Amino acid sequence: MDTGNHSAVTEFITAGLTDRPELQLPLFFLFLGIYVVTMLGNLGMIILIVLSSHLHTPMYYFLSCLSFIDLCHSTVITPKMLVNFVSERNIISYPECMTQLYFFIIFIISECHMLAVMAYDCYVAICSPLLYNVIMSHHLCSWLVGEVATMAVVGSMVHTGCMLRVYFCKDNIVNNFFCDLLPLLKLSCSSTYINEIALLAFTSFNFFVPTLIILSSYIFILMSILRIQSTAGRSKAFSTCSSHIMAVPLFLGSTAFMYLQPSTNSIDQRKVSSDFYTILIPILNSLICSLRNKDVKVAVKKILDKRVFS
Template structure:
């Protein structure tokens, strides 16, 4: 336990995404660009849903929280990675490592349940359209969201305790770019079988449980869509659900691949690529895949852009006059 006490005092060393010094600046620019796009895209979705009254529906309520979660869990990882790309000593304290794993697990798990809630929303909207306003009440939506956060906190606590209760006396060097369960368990000098089982059980319960719920919901949706006689109606229903399914496939596929394998079968270099997919790439892609290809969102963006251009046009002539430029009043 002396090594474990030393780890607690001095923390861990993160190797980062690459050890090659010539790639550090390139990775910094790439991660920074991804983070900026993630923030702008997801904040844009949240603001757009907030200001457009036509988007104040259960579907977009969950979509705005999905964007918020994407911001939260990418912000748990990327800012630290950006700093580590620019410094030689990539040290993270024990407490910060625990906090990072717990926070990331909480946001990621909540996202699983929010995606499931969105699938249920689509099921009710397509299969029971007349009952939609009654079933998807504001009370139910808030209840589903609160349950998602509660389930995430409980499972993340179990996950984090299971990882950090083992002694880390083999090494302090984490071959990863953030504190994640599999690379941390690889540092233990004790038998980690119980921790592996607990982590796999917690992640498996959340991911497989919500996956089954989503598959059942969309199976019923598919059955209802195939009964639609109108080709346009069938195409619209498919298109509404397709973007959601793409986002689910990316997120769930990489998560299952990462967590539901024994540590002994992990390739830590390959795990970095998989981790980057679900922790960095998916939050960036979600606004485009799940939101901005939606017809209602496009209409809302067009209206918002129109209001902005109108405001600029109204403010433009006085400014032009103050600068001595001609004011063409006949345009108005």
């Protein structure tokens, strides 16, 4: 990726979460704790799925991919933010800013489409249980993950490439705690028409297509569950996708609030939304998937029992 500086600005200053000095240190420890738990939760989930043979299924393969995305997503943003809490000036160079933007977009697009893939997996598991292993073959699972990665990289390259053509001349204060598209576009001294068209097109595609897939999948899932006669059968079917049901509105809701809200909404509201989907969603996903999943609890118990008896 070319991060050559075509602007008069050589560095940016991020505004951060707050301008009150007395809150800097408490916020540092708060987000450090969140980051550590996020890393341990998502990395632990990946290791658990790799080590537990009974978790080697498409559902947990996609869950491990989601955990990897969340781990990387948080790492792109949080460490730099932690440094800013203990620094006098929140400086980030132009190349660093463009690099952060590039990887941030990759992982946020990946998460949108991975949630859609997981919804399709739930649909097949509940609506076609006898054909599940045939439909969700290793080849299809690998192809779906490859498609998610391809769309994420293409979308990120387009957005970052468009940002590299933007000319920044005077103001260099990014009104957020990381380099995001909308705050950077507000600093432009040149036309951002192409950027806005790309933002509208790719945001619409990367938000509405996964949302349509998720809604369609859950309409069929609901219809299938309602046809089940026994309460136990309904409960088992619902538990298959319960963690996914909780994760979807959290991520897509906060993302939609950030990128699809009217431009007249306050900067503080945008910061809160950014904070939610960049820092809190990764930890919430790991907690939801571990605490709401019986198979994960069984796998943890087995590994702990093996270590005790060994």
